[in-house]
Amino acid sequence: MDDLIFIVAITLKSSPAVLLASLGELISERGGILNLGVEGMMLVGALAGFVTARQSASLALGLCGAMAAAGLLALLHAFLCVHLRADQVISGLAVTILGTGLSSFLGRPFIGQTGLHFSSIGGTWIDGLPLIGPLLAQQNLFGLLCLAAVPALMYLLGRTWLGLYIRAAGQDPAAADAAGVPVAAIRYGCTLFGGCMAGLAGAYLSLAYTPGWKEGMTGGQGWIAIAMVIFATWHPLRALLGALLFGLLNALQFYFQATGIELIPAYILHMLPYLLTVGVLVLVTVLEKPVLGSVPGALGKPFSREE
Amino acid sequence: MNRRTLLAITAILSILLAFPPAGRAQAKRIKVAFALLWTIDDQGWTTAAYNGIEYLKKQLGDQITVSYTEKVRAADAERVIRGYARKGYDIIFGTTFEHMDPMLMVARDFPKTVFEHCSGYKTAPNMGNYFARMYQGEFLSGYLAGLMGFKNVGTVATNPIPEPIRGINAFTIGLLKGLRESGRSYDAGHVNTVVWLKAWRDPINETTLAETLISRKHDLIRQMADTPDSSLAACAKGVPAIGYGADAAKYGAKCVLVSPVWNWGPYFVKVVRQVQQHTWKPEAYWGGFDHHDILLTAFNPSVPPAVRQKVLAQKALLEKGIDTIFAGPLYDQHGKLRVPAGSKASDKELLTMRWLVKGVRGSIPD
Numbered sequence: 001m002d003d004l005i006f007i008v009a010i011t012l013k014s015s016p017a018v019l020l021a022s023l024g025e026l027i028s029e030r031g032g033i034l035n036l037g038v039e040g041m042m043l044v045g046a047l048a049g050f051v052t053a054r055q056s057a058s059l060a061l062g063l064c065g066a067m068a069a070a071g072l073l074a075l076l077h078a079f080l081c082v083h084l085r086a087d088q089v090i091s092g093l094a095v096t097i098l099g100t101g102l103s104s105f106l107g108r109p110f111i112g113q114t115g116l117h118f119s120s121i122g123g124t125w126i127d128g129l130p131l132i133g134p135l136l137a138q139q140n141l142f143g144l145l146c147l148a149a150v151p152a153l154m155y156l157l158g159r160t161w162l163g164l165y166i167r168a169a170g171q172d173p174a175a176a177d178a179a180g181v182p183v184a185a186i187r188y189g190c191t192l193f194g195g196c197m198a199g200l201a202g203a204y205l206s207l208a209y210t211p212g213w214k215e216g217m218t219g220g221q222g223w224i225a226i227a228m229v230i231f232a233t234w235h236p237l238r239a240l241l242g243a244l245l246f247g248l249l250n251a252l253q254f255y256f257q258a259t260g261i262e263l264i265p266a267y268i269l270h271m272l273p274y275l276l277t278v279g280v281l282v283l284v285t286v287l288e289k290p291v292l293g294s295v296p297g298a299l300g301k302p303f304s305r306e307e
Numbered sequence: 308m309n310r311r312t313l314l315a316i317t318a319i320l321s322i323l324l325a326f327p328p329a330g331r332a333q334a335k336r337i338k339v340a341f342a343l344l345w346t347i348d349d350q351g352w353t354t355a356a357y358n359g360i361e362y363l364k365k366q367l368g369d370q371i372t373v374s375y376t377e378k379v380r381a382a383d384a385e386r387v388i389r390g391y392a393r394k395g396y397d398i399i400f401g402t403t404f405e406h407m408d409p410m411l412m413v414a415r416d417f418p419k420t421v422f423e424h425c426s427g428y429k430t431a432p433n434m435g436n437y438f439a440r441m442y443q444g445e446f447l448s449g450y451l452a453g454l455m456g457f458k459n460v461g462t463v464a465t466n467p468i469p470e471p472i473r474g475i476n477a478f479t480i481g482l483l484k485g486l487r488e489s490g491r492s493y494d495a496g497h498v499n500t501v502v503w504l505k506a507w508r509d510p511i512n513e514t515t516l517a518e519t520l521i522s523r524k525h526d527l528i529r530q531m532a533d534t535p536d537s538s539l540a541a542c543a544k545g546v547p548a549i550g551y552g553a554d555a556a557k558y559g560a561k562c563v564l565v566s567p568v569w570n571w572g573p574y575f576v577k578v579v580r581q582v583q584q585h586t587w588k589p590e591a592y593w594g595g596f597d598h599h600d601i602l603l604t605a606f607n608p609s610v611p612p613a614v615r616q617k618v619l620a621q622k623a624l625l626e627k628g629i630d631t632i633f634a635g636p637l638y639d640q641h642g643k644l645r646v647p648a649g650s651k652a653s654d655k656e657l658l659t660m661r662w663l664v665k666g667v668r669g670s671i672p673d
Contacts, residue, residue, distance in 0.1 A: 006519075006522055006523075112348070112535070112558040205511070210510060210536065214510040219511050257502040257519070258520060
């Protein structure tokens, strides 16, 4: 029982960063912009979030700082891809490389510094709750609030005019444009949103999960997030599933190590998110009818009105 | 500018060129280069190497020129080392294992340059290697933990290769010795649980592994990674910790009881002096407390004076060169006798150690 609580608690705790980043990327891709810069934006967000919170002594400002810094990088990507109609893959990779380099360069004075962080909500009346008490006690407010983004985005995409515009811009920008959708503005907005979410994801790492700035601290979670968008076939609820799955694999790895029982080798656990993504990709391609949902029609294609 | 001033300047310049300053006639400055694994502020391995460089500069700064390159991984090592050799550096240090083979290749092409490699096993007529007996410091910190009655330690280990394995064994031997002397009851087959990070530095997984161990009720966390994050995680949860490599307390881990740390400075100075005096010869150097290649940091205020005294007494023995840490009888986890009574493990056995001593829980992954 203790073991189960432990696994679930770690699962919940290690999934929010991937969840936030993949939700952001999901909206960006739904709008037709593929952004491979998630890893770089997360790193910049992690650094900016930590530094802002530390200097301003406010966690809320820290989160704003993270969103602003990563958002700026996303705007760069949007400018290149929407305005200049550059290749989205190349621009995205450039953003990752830029973000990684920038964060390790600017972050040097902050390595090993301690600052503010979200503490776990345990030690209060929450501990006394039956069953979920010990589970919740290890979580923090930030991580739990992330979960609220899932229904919010489902509502946004499915039930609002803005969601319709986003889907239209990603599916068939020419038709959307003819219908009066401001495609360029929507795409800018989606990319910016993706950047802000990646920034928050980074801030989750530096302000909640493992407080403090460490060079390259995302450890590939940005790439996992991109894979998870495909795994989720561009649906927020399944993105949550993907993020929890990532958290579970992570938790299992720690559990196996701490107990000395290694039922599944750690290397396989490391690979699983990618293997599952490949599986889903195959499924999406093989199934003729989009059962799970499908790739946004104009994903990765630059849109130009004149054509 | 009129012709007269121009002439005057030309005259002064020619005099200066004709009679170079006296300094030029002195012995030439030794040029020393370091290839570093990571950044000099990595809070662990490279910070320790950099502290050594600072020490070297302080001791011989006026007689040498020092350069270093950060983040020299295996793929870049040959390019960086060859670059220094070409530029005429007299001695080049490769400060991590993965510099070994690239360095050997460059050493063949530059027979007049001196090469020093850390933690490897290959040498050449112009390439020596050096390392420090960190296990001595690990033994002492284990001994301290045992004397203080910690009997369910959780260790966040790095890569399952002989160096960390040796360290885990030394720590456990010290821990058992301390527990024996503390007079407390304990389970001799199970005092130190080991989990593997499978990396030298991975602060994210390191933190979670440490938290995992804490939530499984381990009473002390032992850091082995290059980053102090397992110690930091322990402090955040109110569990004491043992640091490693660099002073973890300096990086905010105030709960750390003690950290055994690398101290490369004296060795760097010794080698550079030898090169200056043309007495350098390649050797496989492996020093410990006896040559101050490792140190213990100041104890945490919570360490009782009696414990300090006992630990310092053991340290004094090591400083005299009396190292009986791996003296028999030593049994492995499965009860097999590995070092018989009356003998002690040889350096070769220590350098190739692939078994865990009795008292360790956890195994060596493939």
